[in-house]
Amino acid sequence: MVVRSSTWNYNSIGLWSGDEVVLIDPGLAPAELSMTAARAMGAGRMNAPRRIAHLVLTHAHHDHVRGAHAFPGARVWMPTIAARKPDAARARILAAGDRLSERLAGSPAPLSWPTVDEEFDETARVTFGDGATLELWFLPGHSNCTSVVWVPASRTLLSADYLVSPGVPFCRHEALLFEQALERLLALTDSLPIERVVPAHGDLLVGTEAVRAAIELDLTTFRAMRAAAERRLAAGAAVDAQSAEAVAALVAAASEARGFEAGLLAAQDEDNAARILREVAASGSAA
Ligand SMILES: [Fe+2]
Ligand SMILES: [Fe+2]
Structure with missing residues (x-):
């Protein structure tokens, strides 16, 4: 499930197996969070609603953490470096989130930092529902704390803020690290059957060729600038x-x-x- 926000082409992503749901970076406006929850839980199902069991927060930018408050009881997963942002960094991120809240009717103010249950350094595996799995991979570059999610069952990469606008990389940290992240993603397309990419903003990429082309376009841009x-x-x-x-x-x-x-x-x-x-x-x- 992908719920597109009216703000920043933001994509809230939900996956379910059996009666359990994982949400990835749910956001942004309260009305959108309610819609995400209703659809994920299976509003109108004849049997019991699905349970939102896990939240995966790919990185610590405010648009990616602000929705966590709406799903108490879910286990929250986050890269260690994102979960343990120093107080000054948290304050900066939350203040930026509060400025966005002024535009999003009904947002809680002030925003609060999510409580993280499961931190990971390099990789982690989330198992849910009828034995479905997600692989979480730490992949810094967009920020120093970004991760991406591999969904083996649907051969889908949830690329967080990578590949949001192919050809114009959305780098908020070190360009060199971003390039290395792109090179890792490109290498992964050789070893994994990545059939689609769902970035956290913007359009889905469908088909292995489209995925490779988008990664290569970002690399072309950075390499041309560096040269x-x-x-x-x-x-x-x-x-x-x-x-x-x-x-x-x-x-x-x-x-x-x-x-x-x-x-x-x-x-x-x-x-x-x-x-x-x-x-x-x-x-x-x-x-
Ligand atoms: Fe970001
Ligand atoms: Fe973002």
Whole structure:
């Protein structure tokens, strides 16, 4: 089950087996959480409603944790580093969530940090219902605390904030780590029968070829930006995230390599360019 929010094309995901449900990153508005719960529990079923047994929170960004409060009694799973965010980071994340709440009628205020029952470092397995399983994989890059979910029974990867807008990666942490995460995902497409991807925002990717193409498009973008920054470094041009000209040069290189301009996602494109400029500048000054 995928419930699409009217905010940020956000996808709340539910899976069930037997009489148990797992929800992944449920959100965002209270009305959407109610709809997610009703559909997941099987509103109108002749037999007893399904039980929401587990919540998987892929990472600690506020849009991914804010819905947890609506499902008391479920076991909450989260990567260790996300579950143990320091107090200052929690306060920052919750404050951003509270700003979103002002736009979402009926949201609890202030938001609270979820209580996590099951932390994991690298991998974990959730078993539910009639023996169905989910694999949780820690995959930092989008943030330092992001994980993704593999659903063997439906050959589906729930990719959190990876692959939300192929060609314009949604990086909120280190671009180099994001690239490594994409390389791991690409390697996985060789060993796993990934038939579809459901990102936490935006459209589903259906078919192995579409999945590979989306991963490769993101890699193309980052590699083109990084190559442009390294050319500038070698030529003695500005490699400075504050330089509009440097950012524009990386964006132009990416647009040419992937074959389109970022359009509505231009701000994200420029943010990626700035992150890569900072990384290349740091590697240049270290060399
Ligand atoms: Fe995120
Ligand atoms: Fe997100």
